[in-house]
Amino acid sequence: MTEARPVKKPxxxxxxxxxxxxATGSAxxxxxxxxxxxxxKPATAGGEAAQARREPIKQxxxxxRITRRIVIVDPPTQTPVYYxxxxxxxxxxxxxxxxxxxxxxxxxGSVSAPAPPPPPTGTGGSTP
Numbered sequence: 001m002t003e004a005r006p007v008k009k010p011x012x013x014x015x016x017x018x019x020x021x022x023a024t025g026s027a028x029x030x031x032x033x034x035x036x037x038x039x040x041k042p043a044t045a046g047g048e049a050a051q052a053r054r055e056p057i058k059q060x061x062x063x064x065r066i067t068r069r070i071v072i073v074d075p076p077t078q079t080p081v082y083y084x085x086x087x088x089x090x091x092x093x094x095x096x097x098x099x100x101x102x103x104x105x106x107x108x109g110s111v112s113a114p115a116p117p118p119p120p121t122g123t124g125g126s127t128p
Contacts, residue, residue: 076116 012020 071120073117073119077114
């Protein structure tokens with residue numbers, strides 16, 4: 001117990017601590033503004049005076065009118081398929097032909113479908 005008692009340091013009052021905090025915060029904020037103010041500004045093409053004299057670019061409005069022509073064509077009917085063995089025919093649709101040979105001399109068979117219409121000649125694209 002021969003050691004000496006440690007000496008207490010005097011404490012700052014709360015008002016002094018608050019004032020120090022405000023001073024350091026303000027210095028930090030103003031220092032950041034100073035750095036931003038000293039930064040170089042980007043160069044403009046042709047200078048600011050030439051930029052002010054330049055007329056605004058007038059844009060041309062383009063209007064496109066697209067007309068589409070749709071042509072609906074019936075699909076071609078299925079033609080009869082003949083088999084070599086029996087003489088009977090198979091068709092995708094009903095055919096009304098007789099297979100008996102009568103005295104009139106007509107040979108029965110199926111009726112073939114008419115030829116399909118020709119395809120449209122236009123491209124169906126837009127016209128200028």
